[in-house]
Amino acid sequence: MLLYFRLFYEFAKTGLFAIGGGLATLPFLYEMSVKTGWFTTHDISNMIAVSESTPGPIGINMSTYVGFQTAYTYFGAAGGILGGITATLSLVLPSIIVIELISKVLNKFKESQLVQDIFYGLRPAAAALVAASGMSIAKVAFLIENTAAITINFKSLILGILIFVSYKLFKLHPVVYIAAAAVIGIIFKF
Amino acid sequence: MKELFKLFLTFAKVGCFTFGGGYAMLPLLQKEVVEKNNWATEEELMDYFAIGQCTPGIIAVNTSTFIGYKRKGIIGGIAATLGMVFPSIIIITIIAAFIRSFAELEIVGHALNGIKAGVCALILDAVIKLTKKSIIDKYTLTLFVVVFFIALLTDISTVILIISSGILGVVISRIKTRINAGKGEA
Numbered sequence: 001m002l003l004y005f006r007l008f009y010e011f012a013k014t015g016l017f018a019i020g021g022g023l024a025t026l027p028f029l030y031e032m033s034v035k036t037g038w039f040t041t042h043d044i045s046n047m048i049a050v051s052e053s054t055p056g057p058i059g060i061n062m063s064t065y066v067g068f069q070t071a072y073t074y075f076g077a078a079g080g081i082l083g084g085i086t087a088t089l090s091l092v093l094p095s096i097i098v099i100e101l102i103s104k105v106l107n108k109f110k111e112s113q114l115v116q117d118i119f120y121g122l123r124p125a126a127a128a129l130v131a132a133s134g135m136s137i138a139k140v141a142f143l144i145e146n147t148a149a150i151t152i153n154f155k156s157l158i159l160g161i162l163i164f165v166s167y168k169l170f171k172l173h174p175v176v177y178i179a180a181a182a183v184i185g186i187i188f189k190f
Numbered sequence: 191m192k193e194l195f196k197l198f199l200t201f202a203k204v205g206c207f208t209f210g211g212g213y214a215m216l217p218l219l220q221k222e223v224v225e226k227n228n229w230a231t232e233e234e235l236m237d238y239f240a241i242g243q244c245t246p247g248i249i250a251v252n253t254s255t256f257i258g259y260k261r262k263g264i265i266g267g268i269a270a271t272l273g274m275v276f277p278s279i280i281i282i283t284i285i286a287a288f289i290r291s292f293a294e295l296e297i298v299g300h301a302l303n304g305i306k307a308g309v310c311a312l313i314l315d316a317v318i319k320l321t322k323k324s325i326i327d328k329y330t331l332t333l334f335v336v337v338f339f340i341a342l343l344t345d346i347s348t349v350i351l352i353i354s355s356g357i358l359g360v361v362i363s364r365i366k367t368r369i370n371a372g373k374g375e376a
């Protein structure tokens with residue numbers, strides 16, 4: 001029982017202080033590993049690999065994984081499932097409270113000139129951040145970096161272009177393209 | 191009740207097909223939230239994304255809470271967020287319990303490499319949509335270019351970038367109003 005309270009405490013703390021997306025939770029996990037001994041830093045790199053290769057936001061995946069793993073060691077499978085749920089819900093609890101408060105305030109002042117002016121600056125910045133993160137994914141997807149040289153991964157590039165063009169043309173649900181990309185990746189051994 | 195369930199299901203669907211961080215879910219959100227269900231406008235979605243990056247917690251969760259709250263108040267925010275995390279809890283629990291070597295499986299690697307190329311294409315389309323709505327004059331164009339290169343080339347935290355852009359938004363708006371007022375007098 002005490003373990004679940006500690007999971008709640010550690011993950012609620014992470015949810016409250018990790019600002020700026022899933023990878024911001026990493027420093028907290030390293031600290032948790034040192035402080036609690038629940039898992040080693042080697043386990044963390046394995047958890048990152050799993051979280052990145054499964055659907056869902058990375059931060060959420062990490063919490064479920066850590067919560068399950070930790071409670072599983074002490075209480076077996078059923079305890080593990082409860083641990084995963086506890087850690088994940090604790091992580092999102094502060095977000096829900098903070099965002100609902102902000103929403104309330106925002107609804108009240110939506111029409112004010114000050115808020116309008118803030119968003120006038122925020123919107124291009126948000127678009128730029130998405131563009132920059134797209135660029136870093138593109139670097140991993142389309143370039144092959146060796147010690148000798150950097151070459152273009154033509155197979156991936158062609159797939160990317162094909163998907164972009166067919167998305168523009170047919171406007172099917174993005175889910176269709178993500179599933180198709182996975183299947184093509186498996187068939188042609190990307 | 192029906193709408194709460196729909197919020198839960200829609201965000202569960204988004205969670206199921208988001209690979210990587212919060213940015214990768216943007217194309218899915220545009221489709222589901224803006225185009226299909228009309229729960230928010232493109233501009234509102236962008237605002238939620240921006241605020242979600244400088245408030246505590248994960249961007250994906252913050253955005254879900256915003257949209258859920260907008261539709262159905264406090265309960266709506268909770269329903270949307272639970273939907274977003276639901277697929278993760280199921281999938282990760284199964285993997286953690288049974289397939290420890292999941293990330294090393296060859297087939298997973300191939301699928302992910304394909305998905306990465308696909309996600310890039312979808313994000314490019316999302317960015318084009320976003321720039322159309324957010325770059326409305328030479329000031330916002332400049333801000334976009336500057337923030338893009340800072341984010342790409344330096345380690346400066348996105349929190350700082352977002353907050354400074356908000357402040358700049360206010361400063362630029364005030365200067366613009368003053369210039370226009372000056373023109374009016376002349």
